[in-house]
Amino acid sequence: MAALDTVAVTGPVPGPAEPSLLRRVVHDRVGAAALAVVLLFLLLALAAPLIAALYGKNPVEHYGQNTPGLLSDGGVPMLPNGGISGEFWFGLEPGLGRDVLTQLLYGIRTSLLIAFAAAGVTTALGVLAGVAVGYLGGIADRLFGFLANVLLAFPTLLLLLAISPVIQSRLVDPNAAEPDWMQFLVLVLVFSAFGWIPLALSLRATVRSLRERDFVQSARAQGASRFHVVVRELLPNVRSQLLVHATMAVPAFVASEAALSFLGVGVTEPVPDWGRMISRGSEVFRSDPTYLVFPGVALLLFVLAFNLLGDAVRDALDPRRAR
Amino acid sequence: MRWTRPSLAVIAAALLTTSCSAGAGSTGHAGGAASKDTSPLTAALGTEKDSAGPAPAVPGARPGGTVNVYNSVEFRHLDPQKVYAGATYNASLLWGRQLTQYQVVDGKAKLVGDLATDTGTSTDEGRTWTYRLKEGVAWEDGKPITSEDVKYGIERTFGKGYEVGPPYWPQWLTGEPNYEAARAKYAGPQAGGLAAIETPDARTLVFHFPQPQADVPYMAAQSSSSPVRRDKDTGTEYDRLPFATGPYRIVEHVQNTRMVLERNPAWKAETDPIRNQYPDRFVFTYGKEALNGNQEILSGRDGGANATTASDELSPELYQVTDTDPKAGELVVSGRRGAFVSQLVINNERVPDVEVRRALNLAYPRQQARQVQGGSRTGELASTLSSPALLDWQKYDLNPARPEGDPEAAKAALAKAKQAPGTLSYAYRNTPDGQRVAQVLVDGFGKAGITVVPKPIDPKAFLDEVHRADSPYDLFEETSSVDWPTPSTLIPFSFDGRAGSDINSARYRNPEVDREIDRINRIGEPRAKAKELYALEQTVMKDLPVLPLAYPTVNQLRGSNVGGAFIHPIYGAVGLTWLYLKS
Numbered sequence: 001m002a003a004l005d006t007v008a009v010t011g012p013v014p015g016p017a018e019p020s021l022l023r024r025v026v027h028d029r030v031g032a033a034a035l036a037v038v039l040l041f042l043l044l045a046l047a048a049p050l051i052a053a054l055y056g057k058n059p060v061e062h063y064g065q066n067t068p069g070l071l072s073d074g075g076v077p078m079l080p081n082g083g084i085s086g087e088f089w090f091g092l093e094p095g096l097g098r099d100v101l102t103q104l105l106y107g108i109r110t111s112l113l114i115a116f117a118a119a120g121v122t123t124a125l126g127v128l129a130g131v132a133v134g135y136l137g138g139i140a141d142r143l144f145g146f147l148a149n150v151l152l153a154f155p156t157l158l159l160l161l162a163i164s165p166v167i168q169s170r171l172v173d174p175n176a177a178e179p180d181w182m183q184f185l186v187l188v189l190v191f192s193a194f195g196w197i198p199l200a201l202s203l204r205a206t207v208r209s210l211r212e213r214d215f216v217q218s219a220r221a222q223g224a225s226r227f228h229v230v231v232r233e234l235l236p237n238v239r240s241q242l243l244v245h246a247t248m249a250v251p252a253f254v255a256s257e258a259a260l261s262f263l264g265v266g267v268t269e270p271v272p273d274w275g276r277m278i279s280r281g282s283e284v285f286r287s288d289p290t291y292l293v294f295p296g297v298a299l300l301l302f303v304l305a306f307n308l309l310g311d312a313v314r315d316a317l318d319p320r321r322a323r
Numbered sequence: 324m325r326w327t328r329p330s331l332a333v334i335a336a337a338l339l340t341t342s343c344s345a346g347a348g349s350t351g352h353a354g355g356a357a358s359k360d361t362s363p364l365t366a367a368l369g370t371e372k373d374s375a376g377p378a379p380a381v382p383g384a385r386p387g388g389t390v391n392v393y394n395s396v397e398f399r400h401l402d403p404q405k406v407y408a409g410a411t412y413n414a415s416l417l418w419g420r421q422l423t424q425y426q427v428v429d430g431k432a433k434l435v436g437d438l439a440t441d442t443g444t445s446t447d448e449g450r451t452w453t454y455r456l457k458e459g460v461a462w463e464d465g466k467p468i469t470s471e472d473v474k475y476g477i478e479r480t481f482g483k484g485y486e487v488g489p490p491y492w493p494q495w496l497t498g499e500p501n502y503e504a505a506r507a508k509y510a511g512p513q514a515g516g517l518a519a520i521e522t523p524d525a526r527t528l529v530f531h532f533p534q535p536q537a538d539v540p541y542m543a544a545q546s547s548s549s550p551v552r553r554d555k556d557t558g559t560e561y562d563r564l565p566f567a568t569g570p571y572r573i574v575e576h577v578q579n580t581r582m583v584l585e586r587n588p589a590w591k592a593e594t595d596p597i598r599n600q601y602p603d604r605f606v607f608t609y610g611k612e613a614l615n616g617n618q619e620i621l622s623g624r625d626g627g628a629n630a631t632t633a634s635d636e637l638s639p640e641l642y643q644v645t646d647t648d649p650k651a652g653e654l655v656v657s658g659r660r661g662a663f664v665s666q667l668v669i670n671n672e673r674v675p676d677v678e679v680r681r682a683l684n685l686a687y688p689r690q691q692a693r694q695v696q697g698g699s700r701t702g703e704l705a706s707t708l709s710s711p712a713l714l715d716w717q718k719y720d721l722n723p724a725r726p727e728g729d730p731e732a733a734k735a736a737l738a739k740a741k742q743a744p745g746t747l748s749y750a751y752r753n754t755p756d757g758q759r760v761a762q763v764l765v766d767g768f769g770k771a772g773i774t775v776v777p778k779p780i781d782p783k784a785f786l787d788e789v790h791r792a793d794s795p796y797d798l799f800e801e802t803s804s805v806d807w808p809t810p811s812t813l814i815p816f817s818f819d820g821r822a823g824s825d826i827n828s829a830r831y832r833n834p835e836v837d838r839e840i841d842r843i844n845r846i847g848e849p850r851a852k853a854k855e856l857y858a859l860e861q862t863v864m865k866d867l868p869v870l871p872l873a874y875p876t877v878n879q880l881r882g883s884n885v886g887g888a889f890i891h892p893i894y895g896a897v898g899l900t901w902l903y904l905k906s
Contacts, residue, residue, distance in 0.1 A: 062766055065691045074642060074698035095695040095759050165781055175748045175795065177776045268779065269758050270765075283755060287643035 021243075024316035031312025037305035045108040052106075055089075057099040059106045059272045063088070064097015071097050082290030090294050093277075094284045100294055106272035107295065111302070114184060114267075115253035118191035123246045125196035130203025131234055135211055135226070144204070148197050156194050157260075163190075164265045183267050187260070191253055199245045206241060207234055240317035247313050251306035258299055274299050367433055367714065368540060368849070369426060369596075374436030377592040378599055379428050381887045381901050388904035389604040390885065391630035393616035397579045397609040398633070402562040403549035404479045405488050409661050409804070410634035412546055413894035416598060417584055417605060418567040420550075422454055422473065422528075422543035424597045425893050427901070430658070432808070432892045434540055435596050438468060438550065438568070439528075442540040449535035449847020454543070456526040461589040462552060463567040470522040472550035475512060477520060479556075480547050482511030489806060491542050496520070498533030512553075535847035541807035570600035570900065582607040601887075601903035607633065614638040620880045621651050628882040629904055631656075631897050637878040639697055654883060656897055657700070658890025660875040662710035665702065665802040667870040668789075672830040673797045674747070678740035680867040681722065683747075683798075686733035687870050688767030690726040695759040702873035708818075708860050710874055712892060714809045714853050721864045733771035746774040750789050750796035753779035760800070790825040801828060802875060808893055809849055810856040815840045818863050831868035 025031040044051070052058055064071035070078060075095040077083025082091030082100070090100035133144040167186060172178045210216060216233050224232075260266035261275025269276070274295045281292030398411040403419050406412060416424070424437035434442055439454040446453070460468045479485055480492045486502060493505035496519040509517055521529040530539065542548065555566040563576055570592075571584035584605040592600065611619075613635040619627035621644065637645065637655060645651045667687060669680055689704050706720035725732075737743055749764055751757040761777035768775045778796060780788050789799045805812045816822060819840055820832030839859050846852040879897050881888040886905045891898040 062691070062763070065688075065694065065763070065766075071694065072698065073694065074646075074700065075694045076643070096762055175746055175776060175797075177778075264753065264755075269762050269777070280755065283639070286640045 021313070021316055025309070025312045028312050028315065030308055031316070034305045034308035034312060037301060038309050041108055041302055041305070042112070044105055045112050048102075048105040048109055052102045055101065057088070057102045059098060059102040060270050061098065062096050063099055064092045066097075071095075076284075076287050082288050082293075084290070091290055093280065094288045094291055095280075100277075100291065103272045103277060104274070104294055104298055107274040107277065107298075108302075110267055110271055110273050111254045111257055112250075114187050114191070114257050115250045117184075117188045118195060118253045119246050119249040121188065121192035122195035122199060122249060123242055125192065126199030126203060126245065127235075127238070127242060129196065130200035131207050131230055131238065133200070134204040134207025135230055135234060137208070141204070144200070148201060151194055151197050154194060156190065157263075160187075160190055160260060160265050161263070178268070180267075180271055183271070187257060187266065191256065195249065195253070199242075199249075202245075203238055203241065206238055210234055210237055244310060244314045244317065247306065247310035251303040251310070254299070254306070255303055368442045369433045369435035371436065371441040373426065373433060374439070374441050374596050375593075376595045378426065378595055378597050381599060381601070381903060383905075384599065384601050384887055384903035385905075386601050386603075386903070388602050389606055389629065390602045390899075390902050390904065391626045391882075392605060392607045392633050392899065393611050393619070393630055393635065394607065394609055394633040395611060395613045395616065395635050400487065400562055401565050401573075401576075403546045403551065403565060404476060404482075404485050405562060406546035407488050409894040410896045413891050413896045414607075414633055414899055415546055415549075415565075416569060416898075416900050417571045418569045418573055418587070419546065419565065420460070420468075420568040420595070421546065421548045423540050423548075424544050425891075426597050427889075427892060427898060430889055430892055434544060437544070437595070437597060438473070439543070443543060445539070445847060449537055449539075450532050452530040452532070452536070452539045454528045454530075456528075457594050458526070459591050459594045460568070461591070462555075463572045463587050463589050465589045466552075467525070468550050468568060469525040470528045471525070472552050473528055473548070474517070474520045474522055475553050475556075476549050476551040477547065478509075478512045478517050479551060481506055481509050481517070482513070484559075485511070488547050489542075489545060491545075491806070492547055495532050495534075495536050495539075495542075496530070535845055537847050537849045537852040538807065538809055538811045540849065541809055541811075545807065570595070570598050571605060579609050581609065598900040599903075605899065614640060617641055617880050620882050621645075621654060623883055628884040631881040631885055631888060631899075631902070632879050633899075634896050635879070637880055642697065642700070650883075654880050655878055656881050656888045656890055657876055657878045659710075659712055659892065659895065660702075660877045661804055661891075661893055661895030662712040662808055663802055663804040663875050663895065664705055664708065664710050665800060665872045665875055666705070666708075667872055668799050668801050668829050669867075669869060670794065670797050670830055671832070671868050674744065676740050676742065676744075677866055678736060679744050680870075682733040682736040682740065682771065682773065683768070684722050684867055684870050685724050685736055686728050686730055686768050686771035686773060687724060687872075688728035688763055689724075689872055691728070691763045691767060692760050693873060695763055696756055700876060700878060702875040705871035705874050707871060708864060708869070709810050709813055709857070710804070712808050713805065713813075715850060715857070717857065719861060719864075721861060722867055728767045728770070730767075730770035730772075733773070737772065744773060744797075746776050747797040748776045748778050748795065750778045750780050750785070750794075750799040752782040752785045754782055757782075764798075790828055792824045794824065800872070801869075809853050810860065811852065814856055814859050814863060815844060818868065829868040831863070831866070833863070833866065836863055 025035060070083065070092060072078055077092045077094060079085055084091040088099055090104065093100060093103065129144065133141050216229060219229055219233050257266055258275030258278065261273045262279040266275050267273045277295035278292065278299065281295060285292055398414065399408065400406050400411065403415065406415060420438050422437060422439045423434055423442050425432040426435045436442055438456050438460050440457055443452045443454050445451065456468060456470060462468060477492050480488055490502035493502055494500065496517065497505040497508045499505040499508065519531045523529065550568065552566060563578060564573055567573060567587050570587055570590045572587040573582060574585045575583040586600060586603060590600065616632060616635055617638050619625055620630050621641065645655050669683065674680060693699065693701060693704065704726055707718065709716055749761060751761045765775045765777055788794060789796055816826050818831045818836060819827055820834065820837050824830055836859065843852060843855045843859065846855060877890050877895050881897060884905050886903045887901040888897050890896065
């Protein structure tokens with residue numbers, strides 16, 4: 001992530017008005033396409049129950065098992081291409097016989113909920129820590145450096161693999177299922193606990209150089225409080241950095257969440273989840289390759305669109321880039 | 324004491340190709356080879372004439388060649404007194420002989436004398452059993468096998484380090500109900516000879532039991548009843564290189580890697596009514612992933628045409644290949660997994676109301692649970708506690724239920740219950756298969772108004788978790804087997820109210836059944852005892868302590884050049900001593 005050295009524009013800007021960020025992103029053709037795909041996914045996620053109701057299926061019912069003739073004795077869809085038909089547009093899940101289309105739709109919600117929550121928390125934490133430490137310097141800076149090193153060295157994946165059974169057995173009553181919110185919360189917390197460090201580190205560097213600049217020095221000389229300096233002078237200058245970080249963090253978290261589900265420590269049944277769909281797809285790949293295609297392509301598109309959007313945002317905010 | 328095994332773990336393998344998939348409907352036969360109809364595989368006792376060698380010839384067999392045996396894991400033990408697993412019993416027939424053994428003709432097993440001239444004669448109502456060894460039976464160095472060698476082998480089962488094997492000889496010979504107490508009376512060959520086994524001459528063995536024992540002929544077929552020669556007993560090293568008595572001897576064994584067997588020149592076909600000696604060599608290769616081994620066998624490359632597996636099953640990833648390609652389909656060897664039965668165990672302490680258990684039985688979506696694990700190829704739906712592989716088994720169904728579950732009938736049954744259950748917890752091994760079965764049960768029982776809470780458990784900790792006395796789970800699946808094909812180790816162990824929850828995992832307690840167990844255990848004649856035990860099984864099943872799910876089926880592969888392959892009806896794996904190479 002490039003450290004940016006834009007200077008806060010205080011007061012009304014003379015000359016022609018700067019085009020808005022959105023307009024600048026859309027001006028880039030790739031950015032426009034990426035934004036369209038991202039918005040489409042968001043819309044699908046929001047409208048999932050509506051679409052499912054119109055389509056007449058839900059993601060939890062075992063259609064293939066309840067209706068004879070859809071799945072073979074061994075659980076493979078009877079129709080070619082994963083059981084795609086006018087009834088089941090994307091086919092049926094081998095084994096349980098759930099509807100693939102609604103699973104995918106509701107899967108977006110799982111991915112996005114976790115990714116947005118984790119991106120929000122990491123960004124907030126990163127800003128708080130990065131700006132504060134960068135501005136304060138001294139002992140706070142050294143302590144932070146140590147903490148960052150420890151957290152960066154932490155094996156996140158191993159931690160998740162290790163704590164998920166502990167949470168199951170210690171925090172959940174033996175006769176109750178682990179509530180969905182707890183699974184989501186654990187994932188968001190673990191992602192957040194380790195995800196804020198890179199942003200905080202880069203912000204610390206930016207703020208360190210910013211605080212020596214004239215406009216900050218003059219604000220301090222005029223007797224501005226620390227709070228004022230941080231909020232009014234420094235934060236506006238790291239805003240673009242934040243935006244870029246957040247847009248890049250979302251697809252990273254979506255991919256990580258899918259990877260965890262693939263390994264069996266993510267969100268559990270029956271909450272629809274892309275990672276689990278991909279894992280199942282790889283198991284049944286030989287008998288029903290179609291089943292792997294849908295979640296695979298969806299995840300690829302989704303992560304790609306978000307990454308491209310992140311690039312477009314970064315380019316749009318880069319003052320060195322000719323517009 | 325029983326064998327329990329974890330359910331098949333599916334290994335994921337992702338390879339991207341661009342092929343379009345054909346639906347299962349286009350294969351012509353849905354789901355591939357279904358298991359055969361329920362037929363009792365009665366392991367009856369053979370006569371002295373049946374016990375004489377040589378073994379019935381395998382039609383079309385020819386001698387020569389090397390058979391490869393692939394397996395992902397090595398056998399845990401080779402020391403005959405430590406072996407306690409069906410697949411190892413099966414493979415050790417190649418190099419080890421016992422007092423009795425199962426002769427298999429056309430897939431039917433008959434117990435006959437192996438080293439002994441017959442399956443044993445009992446006097447004193449089953450308290451005294453006499454065996455006579457055949458003439459001409461010899462060790463791999465040509466020295467004759469004596470009654471003293473057999474006695475020494477059985478004495479070893481009392482020794483330190485041998486508790487991994489079955490506990491029956493020590494318990495029966497001392498009359499103590501548990502193994503530790505038996506060992507306190509006699510601590511193995513180091514403590515001198517065991518008085519309960521007499522060897523009046525080099526060919527005669529007389530067992531004296533404090534209580535009548537009907538199952539001695541079957542116990543005499545267990546690996547624990549193999550002879551061991553005192554001067555060849557190398558202690559822990561014997562677990563790597565046992566001294567051979569069978570048609571092959573072990574010439575090389577690198578643990579977890581490779582084992583080579585060659586013909587044993589001292590073995591005489593005319594003394595052996597069970598084993599053949601067609602191939603020149605057997606080469607065991609361990610450590611190959613099951614899927615890789617299976618693919619080699621299917622392709623026939625790198626010796627795959629001459630290969631089979633010791634216990635690795637046909638990988639689920641290859642079901643589609645064997646279903647659609649007739650040539651590949653021919654290479655699948657299917658048969659019942661010995662005497663295993665899988666069942667949904669109900670913790671009877673936590674679910675004491677029989678009407679609730681009846682409702683569970685009616686709502687149980689057995690067919691769907693089997694479908695997500697591979698369908699009918701994985702087993703035949705069960706209605707009994709005992710396996711069709713047992714002596715004089717007869718099918719019965721005291722609690723008929725629809726295979727796909729009947730929510731309405733279950734609701735009606737539930738209405739009769741004193742109190743409807745709140746929620747029931749279902750513990751399962753946290754594997755992809757386990758998760759799917761859990762979803763099926765949540766869905767199926769949910770339709771009948773029974774809320775099931777799925778609880779994933781680490782597969783390695785699963786048995787400990789569900790067997791411990793204060794286990795908090797109401798339901799779990801278990802696949803287990805009796806120790807030999809009579810019902811003697813079924814009800815008297817798993818449904819004895821005085822047994823611990825590690826054995827009586829359903830926590831079933833019925834004093835009337837316990838009294839019957841004590842009475843039946845005093846019967847010294849196998850068939851009479853079996854008959855009484857089947858009657859007692861029906862008494863138990865009226866209380867529905869567990870819900871039978873399936874009699875599991877084994878599907879293994881054999882190479883295209885391998886002849887004579889079938890699943891051993893008792894040990895549940897491809898029988899190796901009947902194999903030959905076609906060219």
